[in-house]
Amino acid sequence: MKLPPVAGTPTGRRFQLAALLKHLREERVMTQETVGRLLWPGARAVQNKLTRLENGDSAINQRDLSRLLEIYQVLDPITVALAMRLCDGTSQRGRWRGYRASYEKELWPYIDLEEDAEQIRMVGTEQLPGLLQCESYVRAEFGMTAPAGTVDAAAEAVRARQAKLLRPGRPAEIYAVLSESCLRRVRGNDEVMHEQLEYLLELSYRPNLTLQVAPFRSPSGTSAAGLLERFILLRLSAPGVISDFQQHLDFVFTRVGGRLTSGEDVHAYEDLWRGATSAGLDPERTRRFLREVSRGYRYLSKEPHYADRT
Structure with missing residues (x-):
């Protein structure tokens, strides 16, 4: 199973994952409010949480991602593997050293x-x-x-x-x-x-x-x-x-x-x-x-x- 190339940086992967998840939701013709309540039952401001996720402003853990893919009824193994790969390795910890430390x-x-x-x-x-x-x-x-x-x-x-x-x-x-x-x-x-x-x-x-x-x-x-x-x-x-x-x-x-x-x-x-x-x-x-x-x-x-x- 060959996956398409993905971004090499955590920021790039986060935005790519955001675009993929928004695309999957729109394919199912579901609103952010509906998806948010299915994914986080009982939570407040679920639409805002999903909006931030789809804008690339926040991350998602793999457990919630697996649940989200189930909600979207994603059965294609390549799409599932791609989403998981984009979700992995998004931490910025320890990256901003050396020449990178010069930037605000x-x-x-x-x-x-x-x-x-x-x-x-x-x-x-x-x-x-x-x-x-x-x-x-x-x-x-x-x-x-x-x-x-x-x-x-x-x-x-x-x-x-x-x-x-x-x-x-x-x-x-x-x-x-x-x-x-x-x-x-x-x-x-x-x-x-x-x-x-x-x-x-x-x-x-x-x-x-x-x-x-x-x-x-x-x-x-x-x-x-x-x-x-x-x-x-x-x-x-x-x-x-x-x-x-x-x-x-x-x-x-x-x-x-x-x-x-x-x-x-x-x-x-x-x-x-x-x-x-x-x-x-x-x-x-x-x-x-x-x-x-x-x-x-x-x-x-x-x-x-x-x-x-x-």
């Missing part, structure tokens, strides 16, 4: 989902997304206000994330649209910015990463409405969910308040994403633009660089 607890769900995502779409304004920052840029960014030890930890954390997500063979497709402001706002000094531009050029040649820059003056005159806010869209697989309405799980992470949300909030950001990509140069013109900006910083660098590519 509020960011843990995002860091996990980023690792599990099959698609990552980023919009950057003023500041480059962390996944695209070179080490000197990270150090310049944090070094303005943070102690040296914190800067070292931040640089290590970024390197570790990049090693996971940008490594060869990584299945995730990564898309990034950057406002020209990301390239013009100097972090550290011109030498740091030169190195950062070179790094972006190097990344732009990776097969699983598509990079666009939206210049201040768009050649096509397209509105850059999608570049008014920094945000990241994450897409995960939804194993076991076979539906015309939900083939995957979508989340949006916004830097305003550090919020990670799903559901209706995603739709508005999908519109912003379309606006951002429309305003951005295509990948080859983006590389030419990056080379042009890089030449402005070049005199401080003596290393071979991607700006010389033709």
Whole structure:
């Protein structure tokens, strides 16, 4: 019996299980209130408990999960095994050590989902997304206000994330649209910015990463409405969910308040994403633009660089 692949992190598995359980309930055409009273007879606010479970906001133990699958009359052994596997190993205890300890607890769900995502779409304004920052840029960014030890930890954390997500063979497709402001706002000094531009050029040649820059003056005159806010869209697989309405799980992470949300909030950001990509140069013109900006910083660098590519 071969199960479909599941998320590698507790957060990802919790959301995948939530989607599967919601799908099974809807297949049985049962309300949350009805299911909640069957699963937790005598308990209060049973609909709220099931809502939290189906939103991925709470976990479920295996005993209650077995009972829930009985209520849904799930007889397929693969679906049962999949649900049990998603339920297992959801504890976060002991995971947030090493480079992970650099992140605030509020960011843990995002860091996990980023690792599990099959698609990552980023919009950057003023500041480059962390996944695209070179080490000197990270150090310049944090070094303005943070102690040296914190800067070292931040640089290590970024390197570790990049090693996971940008490594060869990584299945995730990564898309990034950057406002020209990301390239013009100097972090550290011109030498740091030169190195950062070179790094972006190097990344732009990776097969699983598509990079666009939206210049201040768009050649096509397209509105850059999608570049008014920094945000990241994450897409995960939804194993076991076979539906015309939900083939995957979508989340949006916004830097305003550090919020990670799903559901209706995603739709508005999908519109912003379309606006951002429309305003951005295509990948080859983006590389030419990056080379042009890089030449402005070049005199401080003596290393071979991607700006010389033709």
